Amino acid sequence: MPISAADEVKVRPETLLDVADFAVGYRTSTVVENITIGVGRAELVAVIGPNGSGKSTLLKGLTGRAKVFAGHVNLDGDDVTAMRGDRLCRRGLGFVPQTKDVFGTLSVEENLKMGGYLLDRKAVDEQIENVYELFPALKLMSTRTASRLSGGERKMLAMGRVLMLSPKLLLLDEPTAGLSPDLARHLLHEQVPNLVASGVSVLLVEQKALDALRIADYGYVLVSGHVQLEGTGASLLARPDIREVFLGSAAADELPPAALEST
Ligand SMILES: Nc1ncnc2c1ncn2[C@@H]1O[C@H](COP(=O)(O)OP(=O)(O)OP(=O)(O)O)[C@@H](O)[C@H]1O
Numbered sequence: 639m640p641i642s643a644a645d646e647v648k649v650r651p652e653t654l655l656d657v658a659d660f661a662v663g664y665r666t667s668t669v670v671e672n673i674t675i676g677v678g679r680a681e682l683v684a685v686i687g688p689n690g691s692g693k694s695t696l697l698k699g700l701t702g703r704a705k706v707f708a709g710h711v712n713l714d715g716d717d718v719t720a721m722r723g724d725r726l727c728r729r730g731l732g733f734v735p736q737t738k739d740v741f742g743t744l745s746v747e748e749n750l751k752m753g754g755y756l757l758d759r760k761a762v763d764e765q766i767e768n769v770y771e772l773f774p775a776l777k778l779m780s781t782r783t784a785s786r787l788s789g790g791e792r793k794m795l796a797m798g799r800v801l802m803l804s805p806k807l808l809l810l811d812e813p814t815a816g817l818s819p820d821l822a823r824h825l826l827h828e829q830v831p832n833l834v835a836s837g838v839s840v841l842l843v844e845q846k847a848l849d850a851l852r853i854a855d856y857g858y859v860l861v862s863g864h865v866q867l868e869g870t871g872a873s874l875l876a877r878p879d880i881r882e883v884f885l886g887s888a889a890a891d892e893l894p895p896a897a898l899e900s901t
């Protein structure tokens with residue numbers, strides 16, 4: 639049974655994603671089991687845990703990319719258990735995978751158009767403008783081929799592409815992987831919170847666990863395929879065992895402080 643880390647009472651927003659007794663794995667064996675988690679409206683929820691604990695498998699189970707053995711997933715009142723790709727998109731779920739997140743041979747704008755594949759032409763143009771408003775840097779490189787973007791630009795494009803369909807819920811699998819500390823900090827401490835402020839719910843899987851908890855409204859700690867601990871981001875951060883027991887070396891899981899500007 640998960641232990642609640644929160645002594646304080648915090649009212650969570652109305653549930654958007656409700657995952658109950660979920661078990662996911664590959665072929666004949668489960669990797670994660672008894673997963674009961676939720677994401678509220680415009681809530682930022684982090685899932686953290688050691689390498690191999692099943693974080694990506696959980697997200698794959700939610701997006702029809704791994705085998706669901708048990709449980710239910712409900713998105714905004716719809717049963718979406720084991721539902722796949724475009725059907726999930728239509729119901730408002732967007733997924734940014736850790737890799738293979740953009741079409742490298744297409745330009746920035748072509749990638750965004752691909753992301754809007756369910757929309758008519760006028761709506762595509764409108765949504766592209768919305769994405770450019772959110773990520774102005776993308777507008778400046780709209781004709782650049784995606785394979786020539788930096789890691790941070792590419793991740794921005796991957797998020798923009800998924801945002802084309804105005805998802806209610808965005809699943810992010812380690813969005814800072816491969817980014818420099820500055821870009822990772824910008825993504826976690828500005829771009830993701832800005833998205834949540836705009837009304838999108840986010841389920842964030844992140845290696846930079848301490849940073850993830852700092853921005854999260856609520857967090858779940860996954861260990862060996864089970865939720866070991868849950869609570870508000872602040873209450874989990876306050877626990878000394880989070881650093882020591884669950885996350886190993888703090889240095890590997892925390893961004894260094896922002897560099898002081900040189901004069
Ligand atoms: N396609 C697959 N087929 C079989 N087993 C897999 C597959 N993908 C992952 N696994 C196994 O599932 C377990 C959990 O892997 P998963 O990728 O979900 O962990 P993770 O928490 O995302 O780890 P990381 O932090 O390294 O990304 C591991 O033991 C892994 O070997």
Ligand SMILES: [Mg+2]
Binds near residue numbers: 812
């Ligand atoms: Mg993973």
